[in-house]
Amino acid sequence: MARRLKGASSADTRSAILDLIRSSGQVSRIELSEKSGLTEATISKIVRTLIVDGFVIETGYAESTGGKRPVLLELNVASRYALGVSLDYARISLVLCDISGKMLHSHAVAGTRVSKPQSVIDRVAREISRFLVKHKVDRSDVIGIGVSGAGRLDASGGALRSSKQAGEWEEFAIEAALGEATNMPVILENDANCAALGEFWSGRVSTAHDFATIYMATGIGCGIVINGDVYRGASSNAGEIGHLSLDIDGPECFCGSRGCVEVMATPAAVVRNARDDHALWKRLGLREREGEDIRASFATIAAAAMTGDHDAESLVRQSAKYVATAVLGLTNIFDLDRVYLAGPGFAIASPIYLDMVRDVLGRLAFMRKVHSVAVEMGETGPGAAARGAASVVLHSRLTPHHVRG
Amino acid sequence: MARRLKGASSADTRSAILDLIRSSGQVSRIELSEKSGLTEATISKIVRTLIVDGFVIETGYAESTGGKRPVLLELNVASRYALGVSLDYARISLVLCDISGKMLHSHAVAGTRVSKPQSVIDRVAREISRFLVKHKVDRSDVIGIGVSGAGRLDASGGALRSSKQAGEWEEFAIEAALGEATNMPVILENDANCAALGEFWSGRVSTAHDFATIYMATGIGCGIVINGDVYRGASSNAGEIGHLSLDIDGPECFCGSRGCVEVMATPAAVVRNARDDHALWKRLGLREREGEDIRASFATIAAAAMTGDHDAESLVRQSAKYVATAVLGLTNIFDLDRVYLAGPGFAIASPIYLDMVRDVLGRLAFMRKVHSVAVEMGETGPGAAARGAASVVLHSRLTPHHVRG
Numbered sequence A, B: 001m002a003r004r005l006k007g008a009s010s011a012d013t014r015s016a017i018l019d020l021i022r023s024s025g026q027v028s029r030i031e032l033s034e035k036s037g038l039t040e041a042t043i044s045k046i047v048r049t050l051i052v053d054g055f056v057i058e059t060g061y062a063e064s065t066g067g068k069r070p071v072l073l074e075l076n077v078a079s080r081y082a083l084g085v086s087l088d089y090a091r092i093s094l095v096l097c098d099i100s101g102k103m104l105h106s107h108a109v110a111g112t113r114v115s116k117p118q119s120v121i122d123r124v125a126r127e128i129s130r131f132l133v134k135h136k137v138d139r140s141d142v143i144g145i146g147v148s149g150a151g152r153l154d155a156s157g158g159a160l161r162s163s164k165q166a167g168e169w170e171e172f173a174i175e176a177a178l179g180e181a182t183n184m185p186v187i188l189e190n191d192a193n194c195a196a197l198g199e200f201w202s203g204r205v206s207t208a209h210d211f212a213t214i215y216m217a218t219g220i221g222c223g224i225v226i227n228g229d230v231y232r233g234a235s236s237n238a239g240e241i242g243h244l245s246l247d248i249d250g251p252e253c254f255c256g257s258r259g260c261v262e263v264m265a266t267p268a269a270v271v272r273n274a275r276d277d278h279a280l281w282k283r284l285g286l287r288e289r290e291g292e293d294i295r296a297s298f299a300t301i302a303a304a305a306m307t308g309d310h311d312a313e314s315l316v317r318q319s320a321k322y323v324a325t326a327v328l329g330l331t332n333i334f335d336l337d338r339v340y341l342a343g344p345g346f347a348i349a350s351p352i353y354l355d356m357v358r359d360v361l362g363r364l365a366f367m368r369k370v371h372s373v374a375v376e377m378g379e380t381g382p383g384a385a386a387r388g389a390a391s392v393v394l395h396s397r398l399t400p401h402h403v404r405g
Helices: A010-024 A029-036 A040-052 A117-134 A167-171 A174-182 A191-201 A261-265 A267-276 A278-283 A294-306 A310-334 A350-364 A384-398 B010-024 B029-036 B040-052 B117-134 B167-171 B174-182 B191-201 B261-265 B267-276 B278-283 B294-306 B310-334 B350-364 B384-398
Strands: A056-061 A071-075 A081-086 A091-098 A103-110 A142-149 A186-190 A211-216 A220-226 A338-342 A374-377 B056-061 B071-075 B081-086 B091-098 B103-110 B142-149 B152-154 B159-161 B186-190 B211-216 B220-226 B338-342 B374-377
Touching: A010 A029, A010 A040, A010 A071, A010 A384, A029 A040, A029 A071, A040 A056, A081 A117, A081 A191, A081 A384, A091 A117, A091 A384, A103 A117, A103 A384, A117 A174, A142 A174, A142 A191, A142 A384, A174 A186, A186 A191, A186 A384, A191 A211, A191 A220, A191 A338, A191 A384, A211 A310, A220 A261, A220 A310, A261 A267, A261 A310, A267 A278, A267 A294, A267 A310, A278 A310, A294 A310, A294 A350, A310 A338, A310 A350, A310 B310, A338 A350, A350 A374, B010 B029, B010 B040, B010 B071, B010 B384, B029 B040, B029 B071, B040 B056, B081 B117, B081 B191, B081 B384, B091 B117, B091 B384, B103 B117, B103 B384, B117 B174, B142 B174, B142 B191, B142 B384, B174 B186, B186 B191, B186 B384, B191 B211, B191 B220, B191 B338, B191 B384, B211 B310, B220 B261, B220 B310, B261 B267, B261 B310, B267 B278, B267 B294, B267 B310, B278 B310, B294 B310, B294 B350, B310 B338, B310 B350, B338 B350, B350 B374
Parallel strands: A081 A142, A142 A186, A211 A338, A338 A374, B081 B142, B142 B186, B211 B338, B338 B374
Antiparallel strands: A056 A071, A081 A091, A091 A103, A211 A220, B056 B071, B081 B091, B091 B103, B152 B159, B211 B220
């Protein structure tokens, strides 16, 4: 079947107008008509439904340009909310955002650890109820829950089909289970795509600008935004930068290939390498333990690297060199001119990673004679993934999408 | 400035309807309305202009579904033409296509060699005139000339900014010069994107299907089709798969990086490696010469590999391993489920490359548990780039595009 024509659906047009209002701050109907190419009559009709539904309010008057002063419209930010949840081994974060993407409240609870998926989902549903009651938010004003998870998604059922640690989550349909437990629409998205959409909704990137967000937690991935939407690929798993091979005859990765960024350079790989250096391991007070928290161990190593421990620094610099070379490959393939580094893996040693990526792209990007590549830090705080997940809901419900046939 | 809304421009809508008619074969106005989501009145109005302009004809009647039998429409393939030109060191190809993308005639003339760009362009313009006269094609029925070139494009002026061999072409505005010499619209596109659009217009891929075409001539690149159009990136240079590093500490590439596919695995690299094996070099009758034709030398090595020369085979298999690993990286990043191998570099040893890419993707693609990746041969004949270039014109003039603000 052929794809539907772009913009043919009225829901798409409504979302597009709402997105224009959001990204404009304040805007008149005439300006909306100019920016969208739609007639003023069509704009007026759509704006009327947006006002009735509470998404948009009239806030004042613009300067007159001859005739009547045009009425200014803006997003009614307090009219609805989006929830974001990040499911993480060590902790689960909840955030509440208004529909401009601004974070209003956040809350962290114990991580998934080794609990059964259904019991985790039931606990998250109870936490969400408490969280909403505490902040006096009516459930019917929540437009949806975004869930951020690490690993491959199953396009059909919203399951996380991951690799090493997924275990029982592999076949578990998170969207359906949390949807049933909360009676709200749920969207599952991988952490890198959440981070990319979070960047997008932070207002730092124009909707017309393509970019990639490299997301590093214990592993690494990336979210690629093209034409104002995340590029998903055949099964919603695009962006697997962690399985670029940088050493074709290097050590085997769990994916079966060799010399992947995953096995050479991620926080998990750095912690593994540090374990082989007994003196360093002991000096930093790192311990083998059941369910070791790789993020915490990596944070310790990164902190040591930033405060002059030469061995720790050389491990982190080695990681940064691999990450930078992977970003170089990504940049060459997508001809990118903007890249963000986000996620907790970049939090502590961000100057080392940022300098290395900037240096490598500045010296080696194939297009360096034609254009430069801006590299900036994105969000690296513990709530970044959950906030990104809330953005996924906003993006899904409030911006135009291209439905594929 | 915000992007225009998708589908807002009437030229876009007209192109979209024409594209639907093309891809449908025969179709009624009612079916067009159903497929596009536009009203029958809008469809009728657009179809009328397409018939007046000669792009579409009425060809008969469909079965009645109750009332009057609906009139069937189809593309008026003989109404207009597109020209394709590939500028190559060893030879220049010209092709003439009808507007369905079918190749009607082709012609090859001497290559660019070391001639001045302007004199090459003047010669191409004269060849185009003779070619059109010979085939009794009225110049005013040619909708444009597509030019395929190897190397980086300068998004601003249509110059080829390449690397090693570009020389005087580096600052030369091909589009403007050939446009002036022929008085026709000219579009310059890199060879990999031409090949991808050629695949698209061959009718083998549905317009709704994302895919990548790996294009190998003396170097390697790829054209990536997303949502029915080539993905171009910030400066129209996306797809530089040749500068993925597969050996982070490997030999230096002319791009400045190390271990790139370009320096490890392209036909140019294979010929370089063969030169180091004096016995092989002599056995195959390869000679050092002024302006050596790398494609011809590689063809000799590839033919030897296919006919049992063990040393030649191991060089080509090594190349195939690197190419396959680069395609694996591309597949993981884009989450592709369809890849074509095209271009003269794949012509002779296609079984070796095809088997290797299929084997590597089958064993190692990160998404292999979720979906398979189909790998097929695309066009590898000498006119493939020129035919692809003609498709670029058809694609540009006859399908809807997304104008970025």
